[in-house]
Amino acid sequence: xxxxxxxxxxxxxxxxxxxxxxxxxxxxxxxxxxxxxxxxxxxxxxxxxxxxxxxxxxxxxxxxxxxxxxxxxxxxxxxxxxxxxxxxxxxxxxxxxxxxxxxxxxxxxxxxx
Amino acid sequence: xxxxxxxxxxxxxxxxxxxxxxxxxxxxxxxxxxxxxxxxxxxxxxxxxxxxxxxxxxxxxxxxxxxxxxxxxxxxxxxxxxxxxxxxxxxxxxxxxxxxxxxxxxxxxxx
Numbered sequence: 001x002x003x004x005x006x007x008x009x010x011x012x013x014x015x016x017x018x019x020x021x022x023x024x025x026x027x028x029x030x031x032x033x034x035x036x037x038x039x040x041x042x043x044x045x046x047x048x049x050x051x052x053x054x055x056x057x058x059x060x061x062x063x064x065x066x067x068x069x070x071x072x073x074x075x076x077x078x079x080x081x082x083x084x085x086x087x088x089x090x091x092x093x094x095x096x097x098x099x100x101x102x103x104x105x106x107x108x109x110x111x112x113x
Numbered sequence: 114x115x116x117x118x119x120x121x122x123x124x125x126x127x128x129x130x131x132x133x134x135x136x137x138x139x140x141x142x143x144x145x146x147x148x149x150x151x152x153x154x155x156x157x158x159x160x161x162x163x164x165x166x167x168x169x170x171x172x173x174x175x176x177x178x179x180x181x182x183x184x185x186x187x188x189x190x191x192x193x194x195x196x197x198x199x200x201x202x203x204x205x206x207x208x209x210x211x212x213x214x215x216x217x218x219x220x221x222x223x224x
Contacts, residue, residue, distance in 0.1 A: 043214040090155050100205045104155030
């Protein structure tokens with residue numbers, strides 16, 4: 001596979017469930033990002049990882065927990081979410097944190113019931 | 114927070130027509146990017162503009178960066194159904210790795 005992949009593409013979960021989103025990039029990049037995209041709102045940056053180290057946490061609630069085991073993989077662990085967390089969650093990567101061009105995955109459409 | 118304003122929010126046109134979408138800010142952009150997000154996919158970078166007054170062309174797409182670097186426009190000539198998507202204006206910020214996104218213009222081109 002090439003580019004940035006995300007699984008699952010769709011996820012429906014209850015407020016008491018625990019689930020994880022996975023992102024993998026095959027571009028040899030060193031920086032990875034999680035974004036939240038809600039309808040008619042700008043993309044919101046959630047987390048930034050550079051060389052596996054978290055460099056940005058954009059005031060994200062603790063019910064979202066990121067994990068970056070290596071430069072190619074990024075996870076977003078979800079627990080006790082709220083219905084307003086329903087959105088498209090996009091993963092992106094870039095060569096490094098200083099590079100402005102980001103490559104996005106197709107996203108995971110999350111619905112919280 | 115300095116906002117990126119995109120207009121219009123939604124645009125529906127017939128195949129073969131021309132269209133222009135706009136991106137404005139009250140502050141100066143260090144550089145500006147346009148992305149297109151097709152249904153069911155993530156955003157894909159179309160172009161980066163850096164210099165005030167710069168014009169870039171990508172086939173039927175023309176991107177213009179305002180002289181004062183506070184605004185930009187995207188013009189599509191003879192639109193095709195494949196141009197359907199959400200067009201996002203993005204500015205780089207002083208913080209490394211942080212891009213600021215506009216809310217986007219949803220373009221629908223019908224055959």
